[in-house]
Amino acid sequence: MVIWFNGTMISIQVSSDSPHYLVQAKELSSVLGYPLVTDIGSPDDYQNDPSYVVLVGEDGLSLFPSNRRLHGPIRVDFMFGSNNHRRRFGGGNGQAIAKAVGVSGRFLPRVLDLTAGLGGDGFVLASLGCRVSLVERHPLICCLLRDGINRARKEGESDPAIRDLMNRLDLIECDSLEILSDITIDQRPDVIYLDPMFPHRKKSAKVKKEMQAFQHIVGSDIDSDGLLERALEIARYRVVIKRPSVAKFLGDKKPTYSLEGKSTRFDVFALSKIPS
DSSP states (O other), rough: OOOEEEEEEEEEEEEEGGGGGGGHHHHHHHTTOOOOOOOOOGGOOOOOOOOOEEEOOOOOOEEEEEEESOOBBHHHHOOSSHHHHHHSSSSSGGHHHHHHHHSSSSSSOOOEEEOOTTTTHHHHHHHOOOEEEEEEEEEHHHHHHHHHHHHHHHHGOOHHHHHHHTTEEEEESHHHHHHHHHGGGGGGGEEEEEEEOOOOOSOTSSSSSHHHHHHHHHHTTHHHHHHHHHHHHHHHEEEEEEEESOOGGGOOOOOSSEEEEEEEEEEEEEEEOOOO
């Protein structure tokens, strides 16, 4: 698979770090349409190569640059790292995302996350008790996210709290506009959440190399304005948009109010009063 980004050719391949995972690697190669390679070489072989490898191994799926010196793996892990830290120490219902969505002791909304990405925000909302449907259209992201969810559910086999949390998460591989078109009145979510990916106009130290690479591969959500218009027609109580603090309003549409943070803000469109 070859992707062009700003005039640069980016290739993506599938491999495994052990013969034990070669069958899974072959299956993934078939699903994604990326070529399978059995020898990805050493970092020295790829000093100027902008290609990436989806690696199947003991730790699940990981997306690596062929030149491993560029940055670490991109993978979904809900049990360790930043996701687990947010679950345990993020601030509960007092954190900005919870306030934006309207989470309280009396209201645990059904949330439709139309731009799930690697699932971090959806996982936080599920950890607060929300039922969250994660919608993602990019096949590679879906595979990474599904792998993370499956590994966390396996962990939940011996931990009832994790099991209940993960049972509140659903993954839907679909175009967001398509799913909005198919929603019936009875299926309307309480809250629709949007965190669109946009290209960065200049390099920023705040954007990690891993996410810069991810943006190169996935691209930007150029149809986000249309998502907002449709979401405002579908959501029962709120539409919430996560934005960089300095970014313009999505579609130049002013929200009911915004919750400001140091680098991020949540624009909230309040459509009707949340049950109390």
